Amino acid sequence: MKIMIAMLATETNSFAPLPTGLSNFHETCYFDGDATRQPRHAFTAAMHLWRQRFEREGIETVESISTFAQPGGITSRITYETLRDKLLSDIRQALPLDGVALFLHGSMVADGYEDCEGDILRRVRGLVGDACKIGVELDLHATLTPDMVGHSDLILSFKLYPHTDIADRAAELAELMIRTLHGRIRPRMAICETGMISLWRTSDEPMAGFVRDMQAAEASGEALSVSFIHGFPWTDVPFSSAKMLVICDDDDQAAEAVARKFARRIVALRDQTGPRQFDMDPGIDHALSLPEGPVVLVDTGDNAGAGASSDSTFLLRRLLDREIGNVATGLYWDPIAVRICMDAGEGAILRLRVGGKCGPESGDPLDLCVEVRRILPAASQTFVDAPAPMGDSVWIRTGDEVDVILTSIRCQTLHPDAFEQFGIDLRRKRLVCVKSLQHFYDGFVRLTPHIVYLSVPGALDMNFARIPYTRRDGDYWPRVEQPSAMADILL
Structure with missing residues (x-):
């Protein structure tokens, strides 16, 4: 078996005055196929862990770019297309592949591309074919979109904010990828929209308990993976909001039920969990x-x-x-x-x-x-x-x-x-x-x-009700007390 690993990530604040260019990626973190051969960097923990785990399993591991830009404004078109096309070129040269493991942010926006991660995954799927398994680790401040889910087999996000569990989630994705590649599981993903835009500090209760309960659902076998995708409030795109993402083994209905259960709970906690300052x-x-x-x-x-x-x-x-x-x-x-x-x-x-x-x-x-x-x-x-x-x-x-x-x-x-x-x-x-x-x-x-x-x-x-969105509609909490997505959850 052969698997490709790569990272291409930044978080886009649509309202920030600073464009994100190639110099930002090179200044923050940039490796061209050799990140795991260099000392561990603040942003390369997942890459190091993936190579170690996949090679221990006897899976040939090839590596593309590993790059991260300090969050900023809209990424320039030439920057995004240059980095994306480098990744796609490396994948094309490595074919055939049994798997691709990608570290993406989930809220990257470039000039001409509202959903960079969806664009990347759609193009990767077109190169590797339907039989190849694609797994993705996301920042929990991701903007989850239909293209991202539709062109992946496995997606999970960090659970903690601050993000002290990047390596833990990378290990989780590696294990799920290995089990999927060997045919031991058939992952099915379900999303439940909450209709909320906010920030959730998982170091504080009741969010710390919410995270423990997500982990308990995984430990009990109720789900393979449970992620609370917080969303990123300052990314002005249509799908910007918080969502539950659940993976179950060959059971769409179970995944949907677990996602809905946790969505109901986080909605019920909305007045207790927002940032206070x-x-x-x-x-x-x-x-x-x-x-x-x-x-x-x-x-x-x-x-x-x-x-x-x-x-x-x-x-x-x-x-x-x-x-x-x-x-x-x-x-x-x-x-x-x-x-x-x-x-x-x-x-x-x-x-x-x-x-x-x-x-x-x-x-x-x-x-x-x-x-x-x-x-x-x-x-x-x-x-x-x-x-x-x-x-x-x-x-x-x-x-x-x-x-x-x-x-x-x-x-x-x-x-x-x-x-x-x-x-x-x-x-x-x-x-x-x-x-x-x-x-x-x-x-x-x-x-x-x-x-x-x-x-x-x-x-x-930090007043999320007054963020001046133009691409994202106003049907979200706290701008609306009970937006349509939230009403659907509470039925």
Whole structure:
């Protein structure tokens, strides 16, 4: 037997001002057929695991591209078609194939392609034929479409947000692929639409319990796989919404029943599971009222991991205006400021314009007098158990005792070592401000239990009822109290 493995992924924020081009893929993660022969990267865990597992089974494993771009705006047509066609060319050269395992995001949109993953899978199916088994691992913030399901044999997504289970889900897909290839199971997939657009933090109850129950259904044999596809609120395409996806063995009706059962439950939990956060000043006041020790303030409006520019100054300006010191904040994408600081050198004191460069969502730039405390070329931070690049990075300090981390690669804050590698002791800080939505959580919750989510202006509007969709209709919760899809579930 022979199987092809590959990764082509990014998450598209239709409202973000930054187009996604080839340089983004190459800067974030790009391997041309040799990802599993290189040290493990933050985005290549699935590729490494698949090669190991399939080869242990005696399956010849061939490898195509493995590439991931930091989420951003619409992917350029030439970028998408270049990467897609490279993947298809590698598959064509590897034929005949018994299987294809793909790591895709599920919410990639390119100029001229609203459903990149559906387009990829349709073309792959056309090359490999109906007998070849196609398995796909998706981010749980995917936009699941009929083309994606119709041209695959197996699809599953991460279960956890933050996404600490990427390797676990890759292992699950590998086992299901092997059983399918050997004819031990005949997977049947069913989708149940919920009619909801929101964010669900699985580290908190009741979502943590919902995930445990999905896993219990798999462990009991009720289903081969149960995935809650959260959807991505800022992808403006017709199928954007949360869905249950269930796989059963040769039983369409069972898969539909399990999907419907879990859909009913997540709909019933809708008012208990949405993101709760403070406006800026009330949130800062609340953080300052908490017991002494670091409090993490989360700037949810400027998360690079959801396509924002990561250079907004709204929160930093507010902290400076209020003269709040003993603060660490990051990560700010500002390659121009990084270059100036590197030229000035460590210990330099200079006037520096910081942030506010990418558009109205970034706010106005800040003109600060800063000290260059430390410069780290080619810095990285930890994501799960692998390095994620930050690029050339600089620690600057303002006269108000505010420590700011600037990076040359746009990225969200993932781990305390994003600060600590510079020599910053976060445990001694009053406030630690991170640009993220949730991926920071596992690392920073070990630092402090005090985490305060802030609604900050930026590219990510957390009021889902007012997102200005043009391609996705308005029949969804919370814009509508009981949209048609939800009414169907509750019948």
